[in-house]
Amino acid sequence: MNNLTSSSSPDSNHRSTSLPAWMRDAGPASGPAWRSGVRSKNSAVQRTIEGLAAALITGVFSEKIASRPGRLQKMDPRAKTVSLLGLLLIAALVRQPLVLLALYAVTLAAARASLVSLRFFIKRVWLFIPIFAGLIVLPSIFNVVKAGDPLITIWNFGHEVRLGPWSLGSSIAITKQGLTGASILILRVAVSVSLTVLLAITTRWSDLLKALRVFFAPRIFILILSMTYRYIFLLLDIAAEMFTARRSRMAGPASAREDRRFAAASMGTLLGKSHALSEEVYAAMISRGYRGEALTLSKFHMRRPDWLLALAAAATGAAAIGADRLLG
């Protein structure tokens, strides 16, 4: 048999598939130096892998915090969702930096009571999201970008400086309005993100979905939302695998052109897989009696602590609005 002749070497008595000659070589045991001195840049592929991994970890980690026996975790998800979103709206309406700062302190206290490490909480809120808010808002504190009453003059030209048709004024200064506006924006974003993060990490996703029904979200929307969340993790896995395989095959940095091609091909592959998957999921749903109508079993009860939370949130909101009016 052909297979016999192909595995004629004395130490290979396993009848394997007939490998071509170039593959029947274990490779050099010690080769030339692996390091070529060229370090590949932090490529788009690498950044995508990191992003996908971060999202996967966030999902697992949140589920972990949600199962801790903290204050917010014990609450009825509906009471919690209404309370935290109510505070979110309050945070959007107030106009005093001090009030926003107080609201921020409230979110820190709530995180502490929910057994969320403050280090993690503050890092999650400040490091990832408002850093952009901070950078973007920075230019607006200067009078050259936005007019206002100068607070700290950085440079005085003594005369009006013109740049083509635009006037830059006679000095560069940080303005009172700019500084206040910037601090309002940054604090507002921080409070908003803190409240969102609190809701997300202290609530199991399945409970959060049920809580959304309080806001008249249709059942079919909630079913779709729940399935989306579930399949995000599967597709993230598949995508991470594709990009990791790509990285392992790259010798040195790929050109941007190739990377774009790869991103597009990955999208196409993922789309094909997603489509096949959706057909299969559809069959699995139909098989268990689904007919296009989403049904749910509610198992929530508002208890005393839930009413107390709602009350506390309402009181905080009222106090914030009151203080805001008083200060303003």
Add this chain to the structure above:
Amino acid sequence: MHIPDGYISPQTAGGLWALMVPVWYAAGNKVKRTLQARQAPLVAIGAAFAFVIMMFNVPVPGGTSAHAVGGTLVAVVLGPWAAVISVSVALVIQALFFGDGGILAIGANCFNMAFALPVGGYYIYRLVAARSPLGGARRWLGAGIGAYAGVNISAFLTATEIGIQPGLFHTASGTALYSPYGLSQTIPAMMLVHLTAIGFIEFAVTALAVVYLQRGHQELLARGPAAGGGFRIKPFIIGLLLALIFVPLGTIASATAWGEWSPDQIRQRLGFVPNGMSRFAGLWQGIIPHYGAGGNFWSSAPGYLLSTVLGLAAALGLALLIVKLIRMAGRHE
């Protein structure tokens, strides 16, 4: 392009929520009718797909990289209405769970990225692709042009929503309560990036993905129109025009509801808004002479609306011209 909470006032955010509710309702009905029981898995996994591809980094010329939105691609495959729901769901999850984009701003983000982007992108795709064969060049070209236009429409809306904030919402001393930058700053900043870089990324990625589908999964390209119903351009143009007019109008109306300013004051404040546009006023003077005596017409509310409409008309005219040229080129083939 995700607007975080804090950047826009609750009034603007609420107005856009109110605008999105009927859109979701209509899209939901359309999807239910065309996909029936299949809608849940198809739309859900479409949303998961939209979510995941928004995380792909695509290299931008100049060494950095950007995220593609991919909404037009979703619309090409699932049809525009299913895409509205899918991308909305993806955005809701990003906001609720990953803190990407605000919760109050979900209405705004969905309006920009889940409605204007896929629907605009899809109809331009249909305009270019028309009844050309599924494997033909006009398919990927159309998807690419649609994606370019879609992401720019979306960027323009985002810039508008953020840009009207300082004029409408500030304290007596002029401290901005939300985003501090006016339209004259947000529109050039956003459009410059999107017209010159991100739009082309979106074009390249979407077109290449469609080419990929043409080779291996042509049946996926055939599904879109079936799920989207017949192709009518008129309601789309009218809808887009209305939307562009009513977004700023809606925010003005909600500002009145807030009860802080009398309409007179708002008109004054609105003067704030198009100040940036007055720079371009000279450009228009030759075209529209004598638009009223005294004051700067472009600084008034009607002037602002007119400039929006004119800008949109110019953009659409350009798009139609391109389509016409492509069709002529196609006929010569």
Add this chain to the structure above:
Amino acid sequence: MAKNVFEVKTVSYRYQDAAGLDGVSFVVAAGEKVALLGANGAGKSTILKILDGLIFPDKGTVVAFGENLTEPALNDEGFATAFRRRVGFVFQNSDAQLFSPSVWEEIAFGPLHLGLDPAQIRSRVEDTMHILGITHLKERPPYHLSGGEKKKVALASVLAINPAVLLLDEPSAGLDPKTEEFLIRLIGDLSRAGKTVITATQDLGIVPQIASRAIVLGEDHRLSGEGAAVDVLADEELLREANLVHHHAHAHNGTEHFHPHSHVEEHDHH
């Protein structure tokens, strides 16, 4: 109950670009343990999907519980509910089967959508979790579970419906030995309880334990043989033709010999 659960008559099915089944006929009696054998792509999954009324044959007929299983019949809500309560399908891909946000909801999905009352649903979910030993996973999202746990949840989600007929698609694929053993015992228990169990597999090693009868699909998408499981497993030629067994070389004291090998045969390494 000597009635037939399924009567499949000359069924053919074509996918867009490939054949799925070609003129397949067989009968499954109530309470039987049947193994559906065939290589990858022979059409095992296609048969199961047809038996579950998820796809419909291009040619031929399927009779289930004495009634024609057709698309119009399943569009009737009464018939569909009755049929889906009697037939449960465990998919090969647990990821496709587990779409709910928590294990509890996953198991409740079937009973809920098949119209059971809430009290009954709750007790069924609890009982099913108990017999499968997954009660501790109750609140967990199914997608963060291990492969074995996923398979158990998938089984639970179907068993909670308490179907008379179970369709299992490659249930042992990718399972660790312990979970596989558990699965085999479970199939035995269900069969003794009078359920009909139809298992599609290419893992010949588990066939004697999970089936008394075997149906073999050839790579030509036709039925290439059927009979008592032990007889089919002994029919080397049939199995080789269906690409279910392969020659396997064994090294013995430096000399080579090979004989047809499958995972079921008892090897006496002489």
